[in-house]
Amino acid sequence: MNTEIIRVTKHFGSQEVLKGIDLQIQSGEFVAILGPSGCGKTTLLRLMAGFDHTTAGEIRIAGRTVDGNGHNVPPEHRNIGMVFQSFALWPHLSVKEHVRFPLRHQSNKAALPRANELSRISEVLEMVGLTQLADRMPHELSGGQKQRVAFARAVAAKPSLLLMDEPLSSLDAMLRLEMRREIQSLHRRSQASIVYVTHDQGEALAMADRIVVMNEGRIEQIGTPQDVYLRPQSSFVARFVSKANLVEGSWDGAVFHPRSENLAAPAWVGNEVSGEIKASGLYPVRPDQFLLHRDGRERSDRHGLPGQIVNVQYQGKEIHYAVNVNGHTWDVHTGFTEPFEVGERVQVALKQQAV
């Protein structure tokens, strides 16, 4: 029961918002679509849902063409569930009635016999922990509870595909973390495939089996969270997902020479840096891959590139520094040691990598 997106493009007037998207989503898979505002994430989701139509290409859900090749299957016939940023609950329906609605109105399925309908409602309310609140109205619920009602409504009719568009963005930070766990658990229990749109790399890394990184209507990289975080294929992915600093310099095979006024600056090894990033003379270094040393007066004390601390943020377990190196500001996260101060001169080195 997989979903296939085949060479899909979408134009709004003269603007090409999706530029040839190819993506396969396996049955039961949790795929996050990650990218900055305006890159086309929501448009892609709306095409999958059937709220809008492709300009070219094809979308297949569970082996059936729903868009393209002359087909145009309306949303209610696609066997999908949807959860949006705004919970969009109906003010006049109770929690229980929200869950019952899709059971009665999914026009691609025969209505359930009454006993089965009641048992499915209790099963779903139990799954999202709302059994006790079944008769409450939306205005009697907290933000997290409303979001659970939206999840319950989306999974009630056992969709083969669940589409979620930034479903946590209107919740506060604590609740967002809690709801991440709930979505993971919902995914395990419902066994639906999930396509989850977000611009928050933390959310995508935490929950998805695979991440699709989009930029300006194209897919930049598809891979497991480890793949895209540890082995970004483009400088865009390195910046957007790994929050990497793009250090300028020159490559000699797997050895990188960072541009520096310090002639004694060590070269770095970069076995996993992609060809595309190397070709632009960059080395992506995540903030946690740097070390800071106090600047030694003696040349022999120098371990890395000279820089100056421009900002310090205490974060509990870590300290986040902004360091000016060669006129660029680099982010460096260190464990909690004796802190450096703003204005202090330091040497910035790469952990365990100097050749």
Ligand SMILES: Nc1ncnc2c1ncn2[C@@H]1O[C@H](COP(=O)(O)OP(=O)(O)OP(=O)(O)O)[C@@H](O)[C@H]1O
């Ligand atoms: N109905 C529409 N008519 C014209 N342009 C549109 C329409 N819908 C979206 N766009 C444009 O398409 C581009 C992609 O929009 P989309 O909403 O898919 O981006 P997004 O990645 O989901 O962004 P965000 O994270 O801000 O929601 C934007 O430039 C947007 O202005």
